[in-house]
């Protein structure tokens with residue numbers, strides 16, 4: 001059985017005090033759930049987040065990392081540094097990194113390889129822009145994003161990878177993919193995985209949906225058979241909203 005996950009990507013939000021306050025509230029109110037719950041605060045607050053959550057079921061992830069393990073890369077963070085403070089999961093390939101920081105499939109492939117070499121779990125994001133969908137190219141685009149960054153991996157790597165389908169047109173816009181659109185794409189992703197890696201791996205990979213998930217729409221999206229949870233932006237910044245979403249799984 002693949003695991004269900006609800007992850008909060010806090011992006012560039014919450015200072016130190018706000019981070020500890022939100023984490024304490026979240027840990028205190030966390031419902032009993034079989035799903036994994038993950039939060040990704042900013043780099044500067046990761047170490048404190050790990051300390052604050054010690055003993056809680058909530059796990060901490062990073063939002064990014066560099067593809068080298070050390071060296072002259074001013075302003076960058078190495079995966080080993082994350083492991084060293086107890087962060088074992090990293091989000092890679094978010095559409096904001098691709099759009100604003102020039103991250104390409106080739107660069108992401110390098111980050112994926114380094115993260116795995118360092119024993120990290122990856123939440124790998126991808127998804128089409130509105131023009132791709134309007135032009136009917138969304139399946140083709142998603143397939144190429146996956147194949148270019150991930151399909152060089154051996155079968156054994158997939159137990160360390162979570163996929164997060166985030167259609168760019170649904171991120172922060174209040175417009176979600178309909179549950180049917182999410183299911184259609186997730187089923188396509190699983191089929192694409194199956195054709196290269198076989199059904200056991202395809203059935204075992206957790207595929208999250210991200211893009212304007214809220215307490216009011218989470219349970220309908222999560223009820224779809226190939227949707228195994230969500231990667232949540234804005235609604236993960238308020239404990240009650242995030243918990244409402246966790247309750248939807």
Ligand SMILES: O=C(CO)COP(=O)(O)O
Nearest residue numbers: 009171172211212233234
């Ligand atoms: O980008 C997202 C999560 O990584 C989704 O953001 P929103 O939930 O704010 O649309």
